[in-house]
Amino acid sequence: MSAVSDRTSATAAHGSAGWWRRRNLIGMAYAAPTAVMVLLFFVAPLLLVLQMSASDWSLLAGDRGLNLPENYASVGSDRLFWPAVEFTIRYTVIVTVLLIGLGLLMALLVQETTRWTGTLRTVFLLPLAVGLAAASLLFWGFYSPSIGPINPLLEGAGLIDEPIQFLASPTSALMSTIFLIVWKFAGFYMLILLVGLQAISADVYESAAIDGAGRWSMFRHITLPLLRPALALSLVLAVTGSLLAFDQFFLLTKGGPDNSTVTVVQLIYREAFQLQNLGSAAAISIVVLVVLLLLNLLWFRGLRRSPVE
Secondary structure, three states: OHHHHHHHHHHHHHHHHHHHHHHHHHHHHHHHHHHHHHHHHHHHHHHHHHHHHOEEEEOOOEEEEEOHHHHHHOHHHOOOHHHHHHHHHHHHHHHHHHHHHHHHHHHHHOOOOOOOHHHHHHHHHHHHHOOHHHHHHHHHHHHOOOOOOHHHHHHHOOOOOOOOOOOOOHHHHHHHHHHHHHHHHHHHHHHHHHHHHHOOOHHHHHHHHHOOOOHHHHHHHHHHHHOHHHHHHHHHHHHHHHHOOOHHHHHHOOOOOOOOOOOHHHHHHHHHHHOOEHHHHHHHHHHHHHHHHHHHHHHHHHHHOOOOO
16 A cells, blocks of 8 residues: 555656646746847847947947947046936936826826716826827927917917027927926826826725824825835836937937037937947947936835835
8 A cells, every 4th residue: 555655646746747847838938939029129239239338339330349448438528428417317307206296186186086087087198199209290390480389379369579489498498398298298197196096995095084184194194105106116117218318309409409408318329320439329328227227226126115114
């Protein structure tokens, strides 16, 4: 009986091991297409950029030899680099605050189901259907003093005597671009924060109301703490997207006036395709990648924390 029991146990163990092996192979087969795509479209380009950043690589002549210290040492010596960094940070701070603040207000507005909730949600999300490049060209037409409809409307209402040059000064060009981005993406952040709001149990608010808590007290001590994961995710997306801003400035302001709206990504484009120095452009790209990785690591640590202290 003991020998039969041992053989039965061994057969069962062998069958279990075979089942796990087949399951692992099936899982690997499902994951293989995604792994191949990641290797082809992320890992391979990243390795190529690393190689470029260490080489004297011209857009037309290709790799002309090792140039490792010079590419990274010359990153800060470009006359446009530090102004571009300062402008990108300023733009990121303003856009992040506006997107998250307005997105939260919109989410609170449409949180409860009313007669107009569906209409408001649709209106808030409609700008997402327009591509960023198309929206940039559309707003360029709106802002144009010659063909845009804004100046004629203001002049007809008697509010202005001469056309407003929306893109003629550094401040007005920045504010005009920020208005475009907030119009386009506020609904997206509303959606993220609305999902976070709806995940909060109504029982928590009912208990707080029984204890005599007011609306502001519940918002401060219940809504914001429990909404922290959604806020952290919104912060990561807003900061990352703003630091990598390119389309809106390239199409709307073209970096002007007087290079006052040049972002870091525009600087990379200038180094690569105008100055034809892919090595320097790749070095700046690696620096930006490292900064983004460090920021995202810090913020994702906040995402993993418990929303309630």
